[in-house]
Amino acid sequence: MTHPHSHEIKVRDGRLIALNVLKYAILIVGAFIMIFPFLWMLLTSLKSLDEAIRIPPMWLPGAFRIENYTHVWEMAPFMRYIFNTAVCCVLHVAGVVVFSVMGAYAFSMYEFKGKKLLFMLFLATMMVPGELLIIQNYITINKLQLMDTFAAVVLPTFASGFYTYMLREHFLQIPPALYKSAKVDGTSNWRFLWRVMVPMNKNTVATIAILSFIAQWNAFMWPNIVTQTDKTRLVSSGLFVFRSEASSNLQYMMAGSCIIIFPMVIFYIIFRKRIINGVGGGGIKG
């Protein structure tokens, strides 16, 4: 015995399947557009120049020329760039975490005159694009005679209005009773902050650390201005310098690009969930 509506249901099912296929098709095309440059970059980095510029395209390299990478590695001090960037990332992350934790603590636990005004001013700094401050920062760094040092790269990046704000929101959720009882027990503010507040919010702190690590790794404008030699140059500026040296050897350019992208891709694969949730929760780029 057949159900009286079975025909109708079948039509509906057919439509649903068609709709789903269409959705997946669009998504796959979209995903292809998003990762095509990466794939192309990787494949090109393994080709010879002749294969790389052939039209119509030769999609796969005739032979995987790993030697492109060793050649690029010798052409420019990529090891040095990566080391420099790693150092700056660690300093940047440490600075951002320490300053936003302390700032957030002050704005959530202390009561002082002008707190509201000060916090408003603090939030206002989020409105001013950091790019506008290059002139003043450059002059300050120059006067401190820090040009071409790691300090020049990371010092102006320590104060983060956004991350302080984000942490403060979390700190405010901690019941004040906890603070009071800690005070009664004679715990110092410093101890309370690092032993109680930070461990209780370790997820937020970790997200801040990861997102600021990515931001610093990819930072370009400011580091490019204050680093002038290979001694301090970071990966992005290093790649840019290398780009002009490699002139039109695009397989080398792509190998160089891959070298500086690989660490972040691995980082991304490891911390994928946290990065996506962190940004989705209101992260900010650069």
Place this chain on the structure above:
Amino acid sequence: MAFYDRFVFITSTGTGFGLSAFQYVLNDPTFWRALKNTGILLLVALPLSVILALVCALLINSVKKFQGIFQTLYFLPYVTSTIAIGTAFLWLFHSQYGYITWFLNLLGLEGCAWLTDQNLVVWTLSFFCIWNGLAYKIILILAGLQKIDPEVYKAARIDGAGSLRTTMRITLPLLSPTIWMVALTSMIHTAKTYNEVYSLFTGYGGGGDAGPGNSAITIVYYIYYQFNARKAVNYAAAAAIIFLLIIIVLTLLQRVITRKLTHYV
């Protein structure tokens, strides 16, 4: 600093006090070009990329399988250096050897000098900015979508609403605060476009020009250009102040609009 006629930043001293730097900047055709290009990015590239991100996010959210994989792939550009990606696009856009030209030829269309035609470069830049900014917007919108109470959808299904109707009448209105928030944060971000210009166009004209005849310049790039390439600190500072005023006006505008839409936001 912007009020000095001349400024030597090694010694941090300026001579002459007045508005001459502003006069120079406001009469500089390159500055107007930077304003125009930034305007195009704000009025064309930004809305387009928000709409595209919305479509992608809705699609990703509506499929059942492989959601995580799509999310991961679409988000990849966010974590990678704009300079490195720009290097790839530099070649994809190449008028002779670029795959984009090849692909257009395949479709029977003519390729263009994407990176060297003065009238075209701003559109090439827009394309790159849209591509590069999509990841961030998709993730924010997806997060907003996942906050919508599933009970609402259940109720809609019981009432017999189709999927298109559900999207138009329920998802979009409920999502409007998120979309608005994405548009606002992206606005400031788009207004300060710089890395994209640098990685695609610097090094062609020489002397730090952004593309041939500085045709791909944006406001922030103009500030950098005056400051770093031409060492004209007072002009850079004047341009920075003008840019700040623009940002303030944009922010005020946002607040007025937000207040008008207060029902949704």
